[in-house]
Amino acid sequence: MEETLNTMSYLIAGYAVIFGVTLGYIVSLIVRTHNLRQDEGLLLSLDQGEDEG
Amino acid sequence: MDAKPKLLSVLDVVTGVLMAAATLAVFFYAPTERVMGAVQKVFYFHVAAGWVGMLGFLAALAAGVAYLRTHDAKWDIIGLAGVEIGMAFMLINIVTGSIWARPIWGAWWTWDPRLTTATIMELAYAAYLMLRQGIEEPDRRARFGAVYAIVAFISVPMTFLSIRIFRTIHPVVIGNGGDVPGAEGGFSMTPKMTQVFMFSLITWSVLFVDIFWHRIRLGKLANRVEQLKLKLGGRTA
Numbered sequence: 408m409e410e411t412l413n414t415m416s417y418l419i420a421g422y423a424v425i426f427g428v429t430l431g432y433i434v435s436l437i438v439r440t441h442n443l444r445q446d447e448g449l450l451l452s453l454d455q456g457e458d459e460g
Numbered sequence: 461m462d463a464k465p466k467l468l469s470v471l472d473v474v475t476g477v478l479m480a481a482a483t484l485a486v487f488f489y490a491p492t493e494r495v496m497g498a499v500q501k502v503f504y505f506h507v508a509a510g511w512v513g514m515l516g517f518l519a520a521l522a523a524g525v526a527y528l529r530t531h532d533a534k535w536d537i538i539g540l541a542g543v544e545i546g547m548a549f550m551l552i553n554i555v556t557g558s559i560w561a562r563p564i565w566g567a568w569w570t571w572d573p574r575l576t577t578a579t580i581m582e583l584a585y586a587a588y589l590m591l592r593q594g595i596e597e598p599d600r601r602a603r604f605g606a607v608y609a610i611v612a613f614i615s616v617p618m619t620f621l622s623i624r625i626f627r628t629i630h631p632v633v634i635g636n637g638g639d640v641p642g643a644e645g646g647f648s649m650t651p652k653m654t655q656v657f658m659f660s661l662i663t664w665s666v667l668f669v670d671i672f673w674h675r676i677r678l679g680k681l682a683n684r685v686e687q688l689k690l691k692l693g694g695r696t697a
Contacts, residue, residue: 409494409495409540411492411494411495411496411497412495412496412497412499412564413497413498413596414496414497414498414499414500414561414563415497415498417498417499417502417559417560417562418498418502420484420502420559421463421499421501421502421505421506421556421560422502422505423558424552424555424556424559425509425552425556425689426503428546428548428552428555429552430550432545432548432661432671433669433671436674436675436678438677439682440674440678440681441679442680443678443685444681446685447681447684447685447688448634450685450688450689450692451688453692454688454691457692
């Protein structure tokens with residue numbers, strides 16, 4: 408009968424990658440959305456300023 | 461500014477709960493495989509990540525066809541979202557596969573047909589993102605993106621079928637009972653393993669829909685900002 412391999416460290420590494428990449432991607436979506444909202448607000452105020460001016 | 465739809469907030473919560481439940485099921489409900497030990501549990505999310513990665517590329521293909529038919533910019537946003545998410549999930553699939561391979565095959569990497577085609581697929585879509593950045597004119601960029609997404613999709617069925625067509629050491633667990641000549645690390649799924657596997661696939665599909673929706677909203681926002689920049693740039697020019 409074959410002996411069960413001790414592969415716990417590889418399991419931990421695997422799930423660290425799974426959650427690391429997934430969370431990293433979600434954080435990148437949040438950061439990009441935040442930055443673009445700021446840009447949009449700034450550009451809209453510039454646009455309105457030019458319309459009034 | 462677009463308010464976040466209530467349904468999307470509900471989907472965020474449902475996705476979080478499902479992910480937590482699937483993780484608990486993998487660690488505490490699924491049995492440990494007799495020969496490979498704990499690392500076999502990487503299989504559940506490894507396959508699920510590959511599945512949703514390919515879903516992303518399929519969405520990009522469909523959006524590419526729709527853009528070429530309609531020339532509506534929303535399809536370009538959807539296509540880009542599909543490619544970006546597909547790449548993130550395929551990266552998980554490839555890296556976790558490599559981690560699994562180290563103790564089972566005795567190597568982090570081998571140029572097996574499945575690993576090679578998956579790498580080609582990932583690189584093909586990485587080129588899509590890089591080449592898009594080099595095109596400033598939005599219509600041209602969208603047209604290029606649509607055609608590229610259609611052509612690049614050839615790599616998806618090639619990757620999926622590679623372990624069924626070519627002689628490979630990559631196990632074919634689904635539909636073959638883990639018993640394929642030449643494959644190393646195959647196994648037969650017990651009923652509990654099958655339950656956790658199916659639950660993981662459903663969970664990751666929901667995760668895909670949730671992230672895809674968020675990424676499309678981000679794309680629409682980026683589009684509005686780009687239009688504003690062009691409008692203001694046109695006035696100052």
